[in-house]
Amino acid sequence: MGLLSSSVSITRYKVVGKLEEPVIEAVTQGLKKNILREIDEDETEKASGWTSFNNPFKPDFTGSSFLIGTHFVFSLRIDKKSIPSKIIQKYYILETSKKLAENNREFLSRNEKKLIREHVINTLSLRIPATPKIYDLVWNYEKNYLWFFSNLKTANEELETFFSKTFKLTLIRLFPYTMAELSCSLSDADRDLLLKISPAEFTR
Amino acid sequence: MLDISVAYNRYKFLGDEFLTWLWFSMEKDRNRFITPDKEPFLIEIGNRIVLENRINDTVESITIKGDDAGLEEGILSLKKGALVTELNLIYKVGNQEWKFSIKGENLSFSGLKHPDIGVFESDDQVEGLVLEKLFLFEKVSNIIDALFKIFINIRLQPEWKADFIPAINKWIQSGLKN
DSSP, X not given: OOTTSSSEEEEEEEEESOOOSSHHHHHHHHHHHTBOOOOTTSSOOEEEEEEESSOTTSOOOGGGTTEETTEEEEEEEEEEOOOOHHHHHHHHHHHHHHHHHHHTOSOOOHHHHXXXXXXXXXXXXXXXXXXXXXXXXXXXXXXXXEEESOOOXXXXXXXXXXXXXXXXXXXXXXXXXXXXXHHSOOOHHHHHHHHHOOOXXXXX | OOOHHHXXXXXXXXXXXXXXXXXXXXXXXXXXXXXXXXXXXXXXXXXXXXXEEEETTEEEXXXXXXXXXXXXXXXXXXXXXXXXXXXXXXXXETTEEEEEEXXXXXXXXXXXXXXXXXXXXXXXXXXXXXXXXXXXXXXXXHHHHHHHHHHHHHHTSHHIIIIIHHHHHHHHHHOTTO
16 A cells, blocks of 8 residues: 555654755665665565665666655565465475485484474575565655655564664654654643643543 | 653553544534634544443453444443544545544554545656645645644643533533434
8 A cells, every 4th residue: 555555554753863965865875775685586584675666676766766846755665585384394394304214313303403494494485585565655854754654563663673774863653642742832831741641531 | 752662552542532532523612623724624534433441451342334324332432431542534625535544542544545636647747646645645644733733732731621521521421412
């Protein structure tokens, strides 16, 4: 459900901090350094990285292609290889039997079993392509806000960590407390009251 | 400012109270609703409302859905002490209409549909399409911010306890038709 979908989900953030000037160059460098690296040809099970909003399977950040109006528009891509547990179990049993037969033994040690399982997962990871998940985002640098087009907890946590690592800026998720603190122009006295309030009871 | 993860859990109730107040205000106190740009607008409950009643460690949840669903059971649930935890809303300005759901716990948007916009057929028009959509998303983001600000300003003042809690209680006890 990306930005162009007919129905979208949005989690809103405030961006805290400033980039080095020139800003567009800083964003370009951050995106290029942390571009999504394809993992289909290696044993890695999961990868996260930035990708282009309009071409998520062939990211290209040259020429400020992520700039739309005054917004930075790009996507977080999370690639993950999901190997069904029954397939892992099948190859694990086959490998275990083979090893027992080769060595004319009846049992394998715990460590040997662990190594076989790791070997099976690594071998299967080479054969199974990663499933990509793409989450669009819009960053209004001038107004210090960012909209992330997903409400999924895992995707939002990945965004918060990866954004901070890339740009050395903090994302503060907007929810009731942070909206009150950051967007409601509260006086110091109101902030004190906010710290003290407790749930209301409407019917007692 | 409090630690974010602590604050998230500590203030979940505030978003639920906001949605409950919003329902009350839509029924009884619409005059308070003013957009930042003073544009006349209408906001009403859409096709889904979720309420939760937390008693000790148990949670009783009621979901009412359907385009013409009656909300009496929602009021009954409020009478028992529940709060609104999720609300589907319709926001109208002139002949434009937005539909979306909002959860009390985080006030994030889901199922957000904006008014119809022109058909964009070529890749060259994507930038225009994005800008148009962002403009429309911003409208709904702004209205929720404006309503939440009205709520917070009431919530932190003595009039919340003196006037609003009794008024909301009266509305709940009297049901939807009074």
